[in-house]
Amino acid sequence: MDRGRPHIAVVGGGWSGLAAAVRATERGARVTLFEASRQWGGRARTLESGASTDQDNGQHILIGAYTETLALMAQLGVALPEALQAQALSLRFPDGSGLHTPGWAQRWPAPLDALAAILLARGWSWTDRLGLLRATTAWRWRGFACPADWTVARLCAGLPPRVLQDMVEPMCVSALNTPPERASAQVFLRVLKDSLMGRGYPGYRPAQMLLPRQDLGALVPKPALAWLQQRGAQARAGCRVTALRHTPTGTHWRLDWVSEGITEADDFDAVLLACTATEAARLVESAFAQTGFTPEAARWVGMARGLRYEPIATVYATAHPTHAGGGTSPLWPADTALMALRSSACHPAQFVFNRSRLLGLALQPLQVAFVVSAASTDKSALEQAIAEQALSQLDWRLELQQTVVEKRATFACEPGLQRPPASMAGLAGLWVAGDYVAGPYPATLEGAVRSGQQAVDGLLEEQRQQQLQAQ
Numbered sequence: 389m390d391r392g393r394p395h396i397a398v399v400g401g402g403w404s405g406l407a408a409a410v411r412a413t414e415r416g417a418r419v420t421l422f423e424a425s426r427q428w429g430g431r432a433r434t435l436e437s438g439a440s441t442d443q444d445n446g447q448h449i450l451i452g453a454y455t456e457t458l459a460l461m462a463q464l465g466v467a468l469p470e471a472l473q474a475q476a477l478s479l480r481f482p483d484g485s486g487l488h489t490p491g492w493a494q495r496w497p498a499p500l501d502a503l504a505a506i507l508l509a510r511g512w513s514w515t516d517r518l519g520l521l522r523a524t525t526a527w528r529w530r531g532f533a534c535p536a537d538w539t540v541a542r543l544c545a546g547l548p549p550r551v552l553q554d555m556v557e558p559m560c561v562s563a564l565n566t567p568p569e570r571a572s573a574q575v576f577l578r579v580l581k582d583s584l585m586g587r588g589y590p591g592y593r594p595a596q597m598l599l600p601r602q603d604l605g606a607l608v609p610k611p612a613l614a615w616l617q618q619r620g621a622q623a624r625a626g627c628r629v630t631a632l633r634h635t636p637t638g639t640h641w642r643l644d645w646v647s648e649g650i651t652e653a654d655d656f657d658a659v660l661l662a663c664t665a666t667e668a669a670r671l672v673e674s675a676f677a678q679t680g681f682t683p684e685a686a687r688w689v690g691m692a693r694g695l696r697y698e699p700i701a702t703v704y705a706t707a708h709p710t711h712a713g714g715g716t717s718p719l720w721p722a723d724t725a726l727m728a729l730r731s732s733a734c735h736p737a738q739f740v741f742n743r744s745r746l747l748g749l750a751l752q753p754l755q756v757a758f759v760v761s762a763a764s765t766d767k768s769a770l771e772q773a774i775a776e777q778a779l780s781q782l783d784w785r786l787e788l789q790q791t792v793v794e795k796r797a798t799f800a801c802e803p804g805l806q807r808p809p810a811s812m813a814g815l816a817g818l819w820v821a822g823d824y825v826a827g828p829y830p831a832t833l834e835g836a837v838r839s840g841q842q843a844v845d846g847l848l849e850e851q852r853q854q855q856l857q858a859q
């Protein structure tokens with residue numbers, strides 16, 4: 389092996405693995421990237437349907453505060469304005485009520501744009517507006533910090549019911565994918581702080597919503613693979629890594645993988661596990677099969693296996709108006725491609741996206757996607773409930789196209805959650821990345837990308853230190 393140029397195996401071709409592979413290649417390492425599935429992108433991927441517009445495994449939203457994801461896309465040559473529709477913070481319901489940043493305030497610096505949205509929220513009384521302003525000012529004074537065991541429901545207990553329904557619940561569910569009664573207030577406050585007070589990627593304000601105008605594959609997976617292949621990195625889809633162990637000399641890691649039923653193996657200077665938490669735990673276990681666990685590794689596996697998950701379902705459909713007043717297309721506000729919905733046990737969707745507008749398709753018939761966080765995993769019951777919700781809240785008759793239920797969409801972001809760290813003491817050359825790895829963010833694309841990049845930086849620094857010691 390070339391000692392000056394470490395050979396790194398990255399296991400998992402989701403956004404964390406792709407970001408890690410790009411970072412490692414950029415920093416001069418030789419990279420082999422393994423992905424178990426035939427498709428790249430993991431939980432943010434395009435489904436191969438053969439139809440003219442490919443559907444994703446789930447509708448995703450980015451925000452301007454996703455600085456590392458947006459920088460990665462730009463590095464890969466993705467034209468951001470063409471790939472993402474930027475719109476001001478908007479949590480408006482079909483009746484026009486809720487938060488929406490007016491056009492004239494959209495150029496104001498953060499958090500003044502959010503202030504305008506709060507002061508002009510439709511359907512809110514002055515008690516609602518002032519209640520929210522008082523609470524956000526108090527959170528800001530306390531440095532957006534709170535006790536680790538608080539839930540979002542506890543943090544927001546004094547807020548008026550309208551603010552809870554129109555803002556806290558949709559924001560909590562969309563950012564943490566965990567209902568306020570079970571969601572971590574600390575993580576919620578961190579998200580709020582970064583979107584209100586943080587920095588946005590150049591050209592974007594942090595709270596700005598960025599809605600994909602192309603399929604998810606076009607945002608990172610496809611351009612990342614092209615970028616990697618141009619620079620000599622190996623990218624192997626359909627290769628499931630099955631085991632991991634130290635080589636007899638103890639200086640390298642040997643990886644076994646299965647591709648088309650054939651088991652192969654090779655040695656690497658270092659391994660980055662960017663697969664799911666369950667798979668990473670299984671592979672860490674395999675590394676200790678001969679020797680028995682170290683306490684550190686046993687703790688790591690316990691944390692990874694102890695994560696609980698929340699589902700997300702996406703219901704793709706064509707919407708037909710039923711309103712008695714006639715008209716040929718369902719009503720949709722001109723300045724947004726996303727509407728919040730009143731959700732309940734019988735009407736489970738929290739959001740509906742206008743895919744016709746986002747993807748530049750014909751507006752009739754209208755193509756839409758309903759998003760249901762913490763969804764029931766019974767598809768037919770879910771589809772029936774969404775059809776009823778569309779009829780009662782939007783006056784639409786739905787023609788269902790496809791429903792994708794991701795049972796383990798994100799980890800449940802609960803108070804006091806212990807997330808596994810990116811490395812284990814005494815286990816050189818083995819690092820871990822993924823949205824679930826210890827960090828300040830909930831399970832997001834930005835969390836995944838940052839984790840992949842930071843793990844590579846840690847791994848290469850560790851290699852550098854080892855080389856210095858060996859000299």
Ligand SMILES: Cc1cc2nc3c(=O)[nH]c(=O)nc-3n(C[C@H](O)[C@H](O)[C@H](O)COP(=O)(O)OP(=O)(O)OC[C@H]3O[C@@H](n4cnc5c(N)ncnc54)[C@H](O)[C@@H]3O)c2cc1C
Pocket residue numbers: 399400401402403404405422423424425428429430431432445446447448449450627628629630662663664667700701702794796797798821822823824831832833834836
């Ligand atoms: C429906 C849905 C909607 C979402 N909406 C949003 C949103 O709006 N905004 C947002 O920021 N985030 C959203 N998320 C979360 C976001 O998609 C994830 O946080 C992110 O994609 C996680 O990336 P990852 O690389 O950490 O993990 P993953 O995407 O899970 O990648 C792990 C990869 O490892 C592969 N793998 C597993 N085992 C092996 C093995 N043994 N060998 C080789 N490969 C292996 C898997 O096939 C997978 O491709 C959503 C998620 C879902 C499911």
